[in-house]
Amino acid sequence: MIDFTKIQDSIPYILQGIPVLFQVVIVAAIAGMFIGIIVAALKITKSKFIRFIGHAYTAVFRGTPLILQLAIIHFGLPQLTGYITTGYQSAVIAFSLNSGAYISEIIRAGIQAVDRGQWEAADALGIPYMKQLRSIILPQAFKNILPAIMNEMITLTKESALVSTVGVLDIMRRAQVVGGEKALYFEPLLFAGLVYFVLVMGLSLIGQQVEKAMRKSG
Numbered sequence: 001m002i003d004f005t006k007i008q009d010s011i012p013y014i015l016q017g018i019p020v021l022f023q024v025v026i027v028a029a030i031a032g033m034f035i036g037i038i039v040a041a042l043k044i045t046k047s048k049f050i051r052f053i054g055h056a057y058t059a060v061f062r063g064t065p066l067i068l069q070l071a072i073i074h075f076g077l078p079q080l081t082g083y084i085t086t087g088y089q090s091a092v093i094a095f096s097l098n099s100g101a102y103i104s105e106i107i108r109a110g111i112q113a114v115d116r117g118q119w120e121a122a123d124a125l126g127i128p129y130m131k132q133l134r135s136i137i138l139p140q141a142f143k144n145i146l147p148a149i150m151n152e153m154i155t156l157t158k159e160s161a162l163v164s165t166v167g168v169l170d171i172m173r174r175a176q177v178v179g180g181e182k183a184l185y186f187e188p189l190l191f192a193g194l195v196y197f198v199l200v201m202g203l204s205l206i207g208q209q210v211e212k213a214m215r216k217s218g
Contacts, residue, residue, distance in 0.1 A: 007187045010178040014191060017171035018199070024088070024163055024170070025156045028095035032152075035100025040107035041133060054104070061101035067162050070094040074166045087166035099156055106148040110141035143214050150207030154200055161196070171195050 004011075042054030061069065074090035077083075085093070114137050122132040164173035175192035179185035 002187060002190065004187055004191065006184060007178055007182065007191065010182070010188065011191065014171060014174045014178060014188065015195070017169060017174045018195070020088075020163075020168060020170045021157065021160050021199070024091050024095060024160050024168070025153070027092050028099055028156060029153055031092070031096035032099030032103050032156075033149075035096060036103025036107050037133075037138070039100060039104035040111060041130070043104065043108050044111060045129075058101045058104055061098050062105075066094065066098050066159055067165065069098055070162055070166060087163065087168040090166050091160075091163040091168055095156060095160070099152060102152055102155075103149065106145050106152065107138075107141065110145035110148075111137055113144050114140050146214060147207065147211055150203065150210070154203050154207075157200055157203060158196060 007014075039054045039057055042050050043058075045051060045054075070090060073094045074085060074087065078085070111133075118136055118140070119132065122136055127136070160170060161172040163170050164176065167173070169177075171192045175188040176185075178188040182188075
């Protein structure tokens, strides 16, 4: 029978992993957004070679498991570089690069959904390419891609449990520690699952409210 009283003294310890989770997710989301914008810009340039670089980046990071990318960065790269990163640093790097690949596709689709006449008008006025993106195209595309960006945030939140594999004391890792100390795993892991569920549902509700607000304003 499930009995959470067996771990009630450890619940505050598990909950201390929430700030760690958000540290990884927020930093990775911000960095991933910057990477995504840059890669999306590469994908829609006129140069075939530059487009190839953008698509190759996306293919690599979308086509391989995130846990493999995290393991290569944390365990593999030190062998080549001699520089050892902390679990947190490795997690942020891996999640940022991975998220950047997905966000680049979201942004690319949003940009291509903008009326082509906007590009043509900007070209006719002699506005530089990057300024076209920054000042004209991206603001219009953002409203269209916001739901997909929120979904990526939710995905990052769920996948953040992978940081436990490199020793980061997030919710998942703390639940495993409690399980090892008390020689029972079901209750602490189930509690961790409930915490993730509440966080994800909260993000979903926030995303829905923001989307409604933008529809009213747009």
